[in-house]
Amino acid sequence: MARQPSSYNxxxxxxxxxxxxxxxxxxxxxxxxxxxxxxxxxxxxxxLTEEITNQSPxxxxxLEGLPIVGELVE
Structure with missing residues (x-):
């Protein structure tokens, strides 16, 4: 069972x-x-899609170059 994203805080x-x-x-x-x-x-x-893409300077x-550890699935 996958952990919830909030546990990676x-x-x-x-x-x-x-x-x-x-x-x-x-x-x-x-x-x-x-x-x-x-x-x-x-x-x-x-x-944080909205915050990073539309509100962040x-x-x-x-985020380019940071380790990608997975993908969010519904």
Whole structure:
């Protein structure tokens, strides 16, 4: 059974993953996502397509080169 995305929130030693456009990225070692929280209030363990593509000043480009750990399926 697959774990829920929210369990990958970067807390208590868990990895920090974010999903954008169905792709799940590992942001665990990204300083801007320290402890699973981004400086703009976003939190890891969530689907963030709207926030990253339409509200973020850097857009999805910042995720390029990060490890892809899976895909979000319904």
């Amino acid at each position: 970067g807390k208590e030693g868990q990895p920090a993953y974010v999903a954008v456009d169905g792709v799940v990225y590992d942001v665990t070692n990204v300083e801007a996502w320290k402890d699973g929280e981004h400086k703009n209030g976003l939190t890891a363990g969530n689907e 850097h857009g999805i480009k910042v």
